[in-house]
Amino acid sequence: xxxxxxxxxxxxxxxxxxxxxxxxxxxxxxxxxxxxxxxxxxxxxxxxxxxxxxxxxxxxxxxxxxxxxxxxxxxxxxxxxxxxxxxxxxxxxxxxxxxxxxxxxxxxxxxxxxxxxxxxxxxxxxxxxxxxxxxxxxxxxxxxxxxxxxxxxxxxxxxxxxxxxxxxxxxxxxxxxxxxxxxxxxxxxxxxxxxxxxxxxxxxxxxxxxxxxxxxxxxxxxxxxxxxxxxxxxxxxxxxxxxxxxxxxxxxxxxxxx
Numbered sequence: 001x002x003x004x005x006x007x008x009x010x011x012x013x014x015x016x017x018x019x020x021x022x023x024x025x026x027x028x029x030x031x032x033x034x035x036x037x038x039x040x041x042x043x044x045x046x047x048x049x050x051x052x053x054x055x056x057x058x059x060x061x062x063x064x065x066x067x068x069x070x071x072x073x074x075x076x077x078x079x080x081x082x083x084x085x086x087x088x089x090x091x092x093x094x095x096x097x098x099x100x101x102x103x104x105x106x107x108x109x110x111x112x113x114x115x116x117x118x119x120x121x122x123x124x125x126x127x128x129x130x131x132x133x134x135x136x137x138x139x140x141x142x143x144x145x146x147x148x149x150x151x152x153x154x155x156x157x158x159x160x161x162x163x164x165x166x167x168x169x170x171x172x173x174x175x176x177x178x179x180x181x182x183x184x185x186x187x188x189x190x191x192x193x194x195x196x197x198x199x200x201x202x203x204x205x206x207x208x209x210x211x212x213x214x215x216x217x218x219x220x221x222x223x224x225x226x227x228x229x230x231x232x233x234x235x236x237x238x239x240x241x242x243x244x245x246x247x248x249x250x251x252x253x254x255x256x257x258x
Contacts, residue, residue, distance in 0.1 A: 017072065017073070018065045018070055018071075018072065018073045019062055019065065019066075021073040021077075021078070021081070022057075022058050022061045022062045022065065022081075023058070025057065025058065025061070025081040025084065025085060026054050026055070026057070026058040028082075028085050029050070029053070029054035029057070029084075029085045029088045029089075030051070030054060032085055032086075032088065032089045033046075033047065033050040033051065033054070033088070033089065033092055036050075036089055036092060036093065036106075039106070040093075040096075040102060040103060040106070042092065042093075042096050043096050043099045043100070045095045045096055045098060045099055046092040046093065046095050046096030046099075047092070048095075049091055049092050049095035049096075050088055050089070050091060050092030050095070053087075053088040053091050053092070054088055057084055057088065061081075061138065064134055064137075064138075065134070068132070068133075068134045070132065070134065072130075074125070074128070074130035074132070074135065075124050075125075075128055075130065076121045076122070076124040076125035076128065076130050076131070076135055077121075077130075077134075077135050077138060079117055079120050079121040079124055080121045080135065080138050080139050080142060082117065083114050083117045083118065083121070083142050084138075084142045086110050086111075086113055086114040086117075087114055087142055087145060087146045087149070089110050090107060090110050090111050090114065090146065090149055090150075091145075091149050093106065093107050093110070094107075094149050094150075094152055094153045097153065097156065098156075104207075104208060104209055107153070107207070108204060108207070108208050111146070111150065111200070111204050111207075112204065114146060115146075115200045115201065115204065118139075118143060118197070118200070119197075121135070121139055122139065143196065143200070144169045144170070146200060147165060147166050147169070147199050147200055147203065148166030148167065148170070149166070150166070150200065150203040150204065150207060151163050151164075151165045151166030151167070151203060152166065153203075153207050154203055154206050154207050154216075154220060157209075157213070157216070158206070158213075158216065158217050158220060161224075162203075162220055162224075164224055165199060165203065165220070165223055165224050165227055168227055168228075168231060172231060172235075181238055181239065181242035182235070182238055184238055184241065184242065186234055186237070186238070187237075189234075191230065192230050192234065195226045195227060195229070195230040196230070198223060198226060199223050199226075199227060202219050202220065202222065202223040203220065203223060205219055206219050206220050
């Protein structure tokens with residue numbers, strides 16, 4: 001009977017409410033692209049890149065929501081989805097910049113709002129009790145992609161070495177496929193969060209073209225140095241802990257946890 005009830009609950013899950021949220025997000029992304037296209041005459045590259053981002057976000061998020069079976073999308077995820085929409089606009093502008101330079105004020109404005117909202121979704125999740133593994137992962141992926149896009153934009157002026165900032169997180173994920181010990185959970189760290197937050201701010205400062213080129217290069221070099229230090233510290237910690245043999249007490253705790 002209990003097993004039948006479990007199956008009944010599983011079959012009764014209605015994914016339509018949360019899937020509607022992702023559809024609204026995709027619609028908002030297309031609307032933003034239309035506004036940008038009207039304002040600056042965005043070219044084909046910008047349109048195609050923006051639409052590809054909207055479709056990829058909708059597809060991946062819909063699939064993840066279906067797997068997680070969340071009953072409600074939640075207010076924090078709505079904030080993150082709004083940030084993702086802004087990141088899609090930034091991505092389209094950066095893609096279009098290979099054809100012609102976009103208005104810097106527009107690029108800076110969209111990016112600044114996206115960075116400010118980065119500190120909002122987590123607080124909303126904690127205050128409303130709607131924190132979830134999916135929400136945390138969604139937030140992290142949006143952050144990582146924005147940093148990648150900003151590094152591409154700044155690299156067009158300062159050189160390809162800037163791409164190390166945007167690509168480092170993805171290299172870490174790829175390395176974890178080879179060395180599984182990199183997937184172990186890390187202890188909370190204020191320094192790690194601070195360095196991660198500074199990446200977007202420093203890249204935006206360099207991309208805003210307010211400072212002389214050598215100063216911008218120094219700002220980005222500082223961001224890269226901080227990121228290398230943060231990743232290096234975490235990798236060394238993970239490596240050390242992976243070599244620590246399990247003690248009897250640890251084994252008992254793992255057995256109880258199972």
